[in-house]
Amino acid sequence: MFFAVVALLLSLSFICYLALSTTPPKKPHGIFSLPAAYTSYSSYLQMSNTELARMRTSYASIPHPHKKLGYAIGYPGKLNRLAEIYQKNAKVTRAIAASAELQFPQEIASAKSELTSQSVFGWLLPPRTRNSYATTASLVRVREALKHFIRDWSTAGDAERKVIFTPILDVLRYLSKSTSLSTPYTSGPYKSLLIPGSGLSRLAYEASLLGYDTTACELSMYMNLAFRFLLDETTTNAVGQHEVHPYAHWFSHQRNSWRGGEDGEGEGDQNSLTSFRGIKFPDIVPRLTDPQKTGNGGSLNLIEGDFLSLSKPTPGYDLLVTLFFIDTSPNILSTLNHIYHLLRPGGLWINLGPLLYTSSASYPGAGGSNLELSLDEIVRVAKMVGLDVVGYGEDGRKIGNGDVEEDLDRIPECFRPRTIPCEYTADKSAMMRWVYEAEFFVARKI
Numbered sequence: 305m306f307f308a309v310v311a312l313l314l315s316l317s318f319i320c321y322l323a324l325s326t327t328p329p330k331k332p333h334g335i336f337s338l339p340a341a342y343t344s345y346s347s348y349l350q351m352s353n354t355e356l357a358r359m360r361t362s363y364a365s366i367p368h369p370h371k372k373l374g375y376a377i378g379y380p381g382k383l384n385r386l387a388e389i390y391q392k393n394a395k396v397t398r399a400i401a402a403s404a405e406l407q408f409p410q411e412i413a414s415a416k417s418e419l420t421s422q423s424v425f426g427w428l429l430p431p432r433t434r435n436s437y438a439t440t441a442s443l444v445r446v447r448e449a450l451k452h453f454i455r456d457w458s459t460a461g462d463a464e465r466k467v468i469f470t471p472i473l474d475v476l477r478y479l480s481k482s483t484s485l486s487t488p489y490t491s492g493p494y495k496s497l498l499i500p501g502s503g504l505s506r507l508a509y510e511a512s513l514l515g516y517d518t519t520a521c522e523l524s525m526y527m528n529l530a531f532r533f534l535l536d537e538t539t540t541n542a543v544g545q546h547e548v549h550p551y552a553h554w555f556s557h558q559r560n561s562w563r564g565g566e567d568g569e570g571e572g573d574q575n576s577l578t579s580f581r582g583i584k585f586p587d588i589v590p591r592l593t594d595p596q597k598t599g600n601g602g603s604l605n606l607i608e609g610d611f612l613s614l615s616k617p618t619p620g621y622d623l624l625v626t627l628f629f630i631d632t633s634p635n636i637l638s639t640l641n642h643i644y645h646l647l648r649p650g651g652l653w654i655n656l657g658p659l660l661y662t663s664s665a666s667y668p669g670a671g672g673s674n675l676e677l678s679l680d681e682i683v684r685v686a687k688m689v690g691l692d693v694v695g696y697g698e699d700g701r702k703i704g705n706g707d708v709e710e711d712l713d714r715i716p717e718c719f720r721p722r723t724i725p726c727e728y729t730a731d732k733s734a735m736m737r738w739v740y741e742a743e744f745f746v747a748r749k750i
């Protein structure tokens with residue numbers, strides 16, 4: 305009996321060992337979850353300083369004469385300035401985390417206790433299960449959110465926004481002026497609008513100002529906590545109240561260095577020629593309900609969750625807008641199916657974006673897309689699913705020559721498919737440009 309109990313205990317502990325050593329890294333609520341986002345915003349400074357320490361170590365490793373040259377041009381001073389910038393950015397990331405603590409007290413308390421138990425018992429676990437939230441990827445996500453503040457909610461982001469918002473807002477304006485419009489392409493009225501993958505929701509906000517009942521749906525709590533920080537009147541109540549230095553961390557392609565003066569201040573953080581510059585936001589103070597919006601009959605509603613699990617309101621959304629979104633899905637076919645499902649018959653899908661897939665084949669370890677379709681394949685599948693993409697032929701190619709030219713002329717101008725060269729959270733002072741040739745099109749649910 306004694307031996308049987310010992311054998312049982314031994315086999316149980318072996319099973320436990322196997323479970324610990326073979327289960328994937330512990331992500332209790334997913335990489336975009338509230339605990340992950342909260343922990344990453346709270347640890348921004350610590351994670352950034354760890355990275356900065358590596359930069360200092362690299363600099364320290366170069367030969368002495370080179371170090372002297374580096375000193376002469378102020379390189380160590382630049383690293384010191386970066387440390388100060390991280391402190392400044394951390395004012396915002398800490399405020400986002402503090403606002404989250406007030407808004408989600410229970411969830412944050414349990415995330416904290418889980419992290420404490422991880423740090424107490426961490427040495428018992430295989431290395432990959434420790435500190436599952438404070439990773440390079442989570443630092444990247446926080447930095448992306450800081451850039452989104454500028455792209456979505458600053459005057460510095462105006463130019464980038466104008467290029468991508470205008471084609472979409474033109475369609476929305478056209479439809480709102482002719483509410484009962486019934487043509488081969490439209491069957492109004494159009495009032496309800498869904499924007500899945502809404503990011504920091506500026507587009508959703510603009511749509512609501514045009515009078516649409518707009519639902520913004522965003523999965524990532526990195527984005528949602530950042531947007532909540534803007535919506536919360538205890539954290540954001542004035543134009544230009546906050547400042548971040550969103551491009552400082554990337555030393556590649558910097559044209560001009562920040563220069564420190566004798567007083568320890570530089571050429572000025574506002575100097576638009578350096579990547580260290582600080583940028584103020586917001587350009588307007590957003591609220592879910594504000595007089596301008598409600599005066600136009602519009603509304604804005606935020607759903608924090610997965611678009612693929614959204615259920616259809618009756619009889620379905622009149623409009624669905626995807627901006628830099630359809631390529632983010634592990635399975636673009638589910639996205640197309642769900643867009644079809646959520647629209648009412650005659651409802652319109654407006655899309656603008658590139659096709660930047662992140663499958664594990666192209667980005668090892670990313671675990672992203674399961675299939676990577678070209679634009680013509682997407683258009684063909686959309687047509688099979690029941691979404692007729694305006695201005696494209698059966699072969700999935702844009703029409704515009706020979707015998708089909710006439711058809712194109714009948715399409716309202718703002719509905720015509722177009723290629724839109726555009727950027728995404730770009731640093732205007734950098735020595736490189738990543739320009740997408742994004743595609744804009746409108747599709748109608750048959």
Ligand SMILES: C[S@@+](CC[C@H](N)C(=O)[O-])C[C@H]1O[C@@H](n2cnc3c(N)ncnc32)[C@H](O)[C@@H]1O
Nearest residue numbers: 501502503521522523524610611612627628632
């Ligand atoms: C490339 S970003 C674009 C964000 C925004 N549309 C913009 O242009 O600023 C894609 C966004 O979609 C979100 N997303 C991806 N899959 C989602 C899903 N299934 N449900 C809701 N949001 C999702 C991501 O978290 C991310 O914020």
